Amino acid sequence: MDQGRRRGLRLAALGVVLTAVAVPAYADPPPSTPPPASVTDVNRSLEQLQAEAAAVQADFAKATIAYTNALEQAQAAEAAAKKAEATATTSKGKADEERRRLGVVTAQAYQLGIPTVMGAESMLWSLAPIAESLQEIADRQTAITQLGNTQVSQYQRAMAAESESNRLKDDATSKRAAANEAAAKAQELSKQVQQKAADASAAMADQTADLDVASALSKQLQQTRNEQALARWQTYLAELTATKVTPPAAAALKNPGKLPTGLTPLTRRGAAVPGVAAVTVAGRTVRVMSAETIRAVNQAFSLLGKPYGVAATGPDKYGCLGAARVAWQPYTTLPNLVGKVYPNYQAVPAPQVQPGDLLVMGSKSLGLVHIGIALDNGEMIAADEAKGAVVVTTVPDNLYAVLRPTLGAPSKPQIAPVATSDAYAFRCGNTATSYDVGSGSWSWPLPDGSYEIGTPFGQSGSMWSSGVHTGQDFPASIGTTVRAVTSGTVRVEQPAWAGNLVRIDHGNGLETLYAHLSRVDVTDGQQVTAGQRIGAVGTEGNSTGPHLHFEVRLGGDPVNPMPFLATGSASTGWGGFSNGMIPAGRLCAIGSGHLLRCDAAAAYLQLSAAYRAQFGKSLCITDSYRSYASQVSLYQRKPSLAALPGTSNHGWGVAVDLCGGVDRFGTTQYRWMKSHAPSYGWLHPVWADQGGNREEPWHWEFGNPVSS
Template sequence: MRSRVGSSGAVLVGAVLVGAVLSVALVAVPGTASAAPSDQPGGTTGILDSAELTALQDQAADVQGDLQERQAAVTAAQDRLAQAQQAADAAAAEVTDAGTTLAQEQAVVSRYASAVYRDGGAPSALSLLLAGGDPGDVVSALGYLDVIDSGTDALLQAAEDRRQQALAQQASADTALADSQAEADAVAAQVGDLEAAAAAVTDQLDEALGAVDRQLAQLQAEQVQVNQQTAAAWQGYVASLAAAGITPPPAAALRDPTAGVPGGLVPVGGSAGTAQAGAAQLPRQPASLLVLPAETIAAVSAAMTDLGLPFAPGTAGPDSYDCGSLVQTVYGAAGIALPATQGDLYATTSPVAAADVLPGDLVFLGTAESGLSHVGIALDPQTMLAADGRAGAVVVRGLPADQVLGIGRPSVAPRAAVPVPGPTGGALAVECGNTVYPSTYDGSRSWGGYPNGLIPPSALCPLGVAGHALRCDAAAAYRAMSAAFAGAFGPALCITDSYRSYASQVTLYGQKPALAAVPGTSNHGWGLAVDLCGGVESYSTPQYAWMVANAGRFGFIHPTWADQGNGREEPWHWEYAGS
């Protein structure tokens, strides 16, 4: 279901009190709101990039780096400790076995001694002769007894030797175990010091983050107001057409003003002194009324209903959009087929002069370094509506004139594709206003400009379960996946963990340094990972099998490192990778 205007989701853009419909040369449009574009179009960068927060994040990054270095030492020390413990256990078992063998041999000797004692002493030549035995039998018997005595001595000595060797091995193993334990304790002490440093900086970060969140909540409230005012102004413009008895003509009827426009209307003048294609106006006093194509009005009206929906790369509605798919979707529904990406839109949309921009035109933003970085729908010369990566939502935002790479009019015939400006000099690409970091990038900031684990609560979207939250596109995908899961099993998905703050990452690392991710590196800290229960936590269940078969439809994956047999088995851990 589409969010209505005012459902902010996670809107980050600042207060940009703007008009919904522009005034163009020779055309005055009633119902426009006052225009005051933001100094920070596209986001709260003035807050997020504050010197205080950056300094604290740098401290956290230093601790994070130290923890990463020590994590290898922790793992190695624990491995050596485990090996030493195994050796000590094996030595203790050998001592036990040797003692058992010696005891068995001693029992045999004891039985022999008991028999001798019972029979009145050890046999001798005299006792055997007095017993009347044959002299040859006596000699044989005495030889046999000598063999028994010497064999018994040898067995007892061998058993005792084995026991002594086992005791020596145990002593050596115990010494190695003690050394390994001392090493592990020393590493643990170092990690403990780093954890204490992380905890100290976390307290400061939480305080700074609280201030950011309060400012963000205020900006969100202002953004909702901007969205509502802009939508109301647009509705006023549409109503003014109806009040004037104007039925917006189809785009085809306005593509060639030199051939004429529908009756009662006149062309709109352009900055070059010629009539503009794709628009007309109704002459009247004190100002003429702009008449846009029916398809343009339908597309902009549809985009207004999407205000507040989450921005999500690679998505095309109905619950989230990227900038290109938003434009394609609203114009496609209005009957004008357009490409889905900002690059393809730039390449094929017919250009118009920046001075001639009209509502519904596409505005292409970028810089010489980053190339094309954004596309939105113009509302007036200072304002655009877009699925904005920095804002994290579909918003009304300022249109920075110094970043305009071009203006395009979708209601006229497309042009032959032209090259799309790309990044130069090694600059990172920008998609829908958000920097696109390569997979090897290890910088400290990601979506929205937030550090890992330091995302303001206002920038996340709730899952509706026990306070759990994720990045808004991931949250929308999770809710859809949970509903599908409930359709198969009855209960909704069971969840134990979602977004994990930097502070909670520090705590968890202190509890499980060899298993938990180093604070500031967990995908939980980006609001992009969940830990599940209710059967999903076991590889052998129907619930886990369902996730394997269906999670990808909703953009969730089970990372390879967590698969069965890969050493770190976590069937419950799933990550959002987009759809």
């Protein structure tokens, strides 16, 4: 078990209405080049499952938060009622004492012959006429006057005490009614949470099976895409061979004006392309690439299918930069950071891109975060964390520059944008399970109860130029307030697909987009805060109905917004999957039926081997990867101990619960783990330490890769 990560986002929108996904579909921004239809279909299937899972998570989370809030309100109301009842009881005692004193004074007045009126109920509460005649009596008898004044004063105190007692009694009655009502509401919401939990568990159990099937099919279609790209490359090599032109050295093609005999410049948009040439045979023009470039592309193709590994450089796994480095060796050795690659190699205009070129992705605010080897047809070969392997994939729309290694160093200085540590951690060498967007508050983009949940992220449809929906739609009335989800810097745009678009840069590569607005209430460069009005819902641009199209982008890539709004932390998931929705095929076994994210599993097995060498037996483990359905089940049974479903690190495959002595503070086994586990990347979180927020000696999390 672990502590729910609720920092940063408000889990609300209690008035939201979940609708079927068959609502009107709305338009998206155009992509670079869409992948083959078959691959796109399966990717959408995976994304659709993720979107549906996130919607279920959001629905359950909102019900849970509503219940939690109602329970807190009921407890506060009960405390207020008890306090009011105690105060009323005390006040009644004071009123009774004042009435007793009035009785004594009245009895004395009666003995002195001061007239009193005996009403139908009681002499003590029929003194008003006497009070009116006391002054006449006092004119005759000083002693009687003094007693009369005392009687009137006591009467007033008694009446005030009685009035205050009645007021406090009414207040206590009102507060008791409110407490009873709050308790009934909490009880009803508790029943709803239990039903939501049962529904969520059943839905997730079905979707987990579907996810495994879709993931397996996606792998098959990715392999087909890889093979199709290789076949196109091999066709090109065959055409080049047929020209009987031997690919020249890179140096011979650097200057389009001084090419080897028989070769002519290759042009793009009327400009000669350096580093490549052309030859015409029987009226057919064939591109001629350098021998070094051909070798680099061949080597890149040989890496297809190799598993993704954080910062890995082969031969078994490859990280963000690893595949590109291996492809271009031994001709050149790329630096070990993408940001350091850009200053060292000549950039060429994007329209002149050729196979073998290095494609670096990023932005000025984010830095350079990813790299691939260019192919034709808007594709590239890259180590892709979401795919879990080196694959052929579409060039993303955050392409920053095209570099051609065969042209050598740049003719003019090329200064790479400064990358933040968070940006680097997210793309190249990512071991984090979530994207930290700071501790500031978040809000939903529309007010509670003003919208429905419409077309989800990843849904397919011909109305989108990419064939894939890149955001989450919220159908709402025109003019409904649109709010910034968190603080950032505004940029206002008017692309054709969106009409009016507000883009907010939140730093470290995180952006949110708000499209189809009927009105924009902010300006370029303006700083906004969470919940601040930035515009109003409309139907501008390529839209078939009034709605807000909301996107979250990380490093320029659209990601599913719903986990951000559902989990209580700005979680991007891992490998493109939601918490608790990772297919078994993307996880690695550690024995006894337990699974972890593969880098965490490798580190765990090394840790277990060291533990076995010390104690003569393997680590005792009770829990590892936890599906969303099992998180819900645990939350039903132990709501005070378990994390809110969808927030557990068990759901990312990077947490374990241990036994065999490690589960008790102060034991030899526990002390050994505290001393040695960090060397393998396994940490005991501060909140779980002795004296922490929740003492759990058994809970350990994978935080850093094993040092190499």
